[in-house]
Amino acid sequence: MKILAINGSPRGEKGFTDIVVTRFLLGAHKAGAETEKLYPAKMKIAACIGCLKCWFETPGICRHKDDMVEIYKLMQHADVFVFASPVYVDNMTSQMKKMFDRLISISEPFFEFEGDRSYHPKVVDRELKAVAISTCGFPEREHFEALSLTFRRICANMRARLLGEFYFPASSMLVSRPQKVEPQLSAVEKAGEELAQTGEISQETIAAANREYVEDYRAFCEEMNEFFHKVRRKRGLE
Ligand SMILES: Cc1cc2nc3c(=O)[nH]c(=O)nc-3n(C[C@H](O)[C@H](O)[C@H](O)COP(=O)(O)O)c2cc1C
Secondary structure (H helix, E strand, O other): OOOEEOOOOOOOOOOOOHHHHHHHHHHHHHHEEEEEEEEEHHHHOOOOOOOOOHHOOOOOOOOOOOOOOHHHHHHHOOOOOEEEOOOOOOEEEEEHHHHHHHHHOOOOOOEEEEEEEEEOOOOOOOOOEEEEEEEEEOOOOHHHHHHHHHHHHHHHOOOOEEEEEEEEEEOOHHHHOHHHHEEEEEEEEHHHHHHHHOOOOHHHHHHHHHOOOOOHHHHHHHHHHHHHHHHHHHHEEE
C-alpha cells in the first residue's frame, strides 16, 4: 500500500499539523505501508488561471510547468491520500487550495451522472481512499466544520472514499501539553496501522483520536493570552 500525505502547512515539518501526520504515517509504516510526505508550500505551484487548455488543447497537460508535474506523478501511484492542512480562516491554507485547483488538469471535462449527482469521470481506475487531518488554534471543534465539509466534498468529487477525519483543536497543546494529547495521537498512530493492515480504519479508533482533550475552553483562552502578553513584553511591545 502506498500512502501519499500532503501537508498544506507553510510551517511544514515544524508545524503542529505535521505532528499528527507523522504519527499517522508512523503507524502505517510500522504495519508495512510505503509512505511519502509532501509540502505544497515548499513547492513551486502556480495558481490555476482557468484557461482549460488542459481539457481542450493539450488534454491532461497543464500550461504551467512547475512542481505539480511531480505531484501528479505521485498521485497516480498512491493508493491512499492523506490530505492535511491547518485551519486558515475556517478552511485549508491557500498553498493547499492552489494544489487542489490544479488537479483539474488530470480530470476529464465530461459530466457523468450517477445516483443523484454529477461528477467528472475518474482518471484512474483503482479504488481511491483518503484520510483528512487538521489542527486549529481555537479550542472548539466547530472551527473544523467548513474544512471538514470541504474535504468531504473534494473526496466525493474525486470519487475517493474518505476513511477517517482526525481533528486537533487548541493545537498549541500538542507541544505545551503533549501528555494530554498523547492518547489521541496514539489512536492516530493506530489508525495508520489499521489502514496498512486491513485497508480500513475502525470507527472506534476514529472516535478515540477525536476525543475531547481541552478541559476548559475559557481557561485555555486565558492561558493563551498570558503567553501572548509574555511574548510581547519580552519583545518590548508592551
Ligand atoms: C492566517 C491564519 C489563519 C488562521 N485561521 C484560523 C481559524 O480560522 N481558526 C482557528 O481555530 N485557527 C486558525 N489559525 C491557527 C492555526 O490553524 C493553528 O495554529 C494550526 O495548528 C497551525 O498549524 P501548523 O503549525 O501546522 O501550520 C490560523 C492561523 C493563521 C496563520
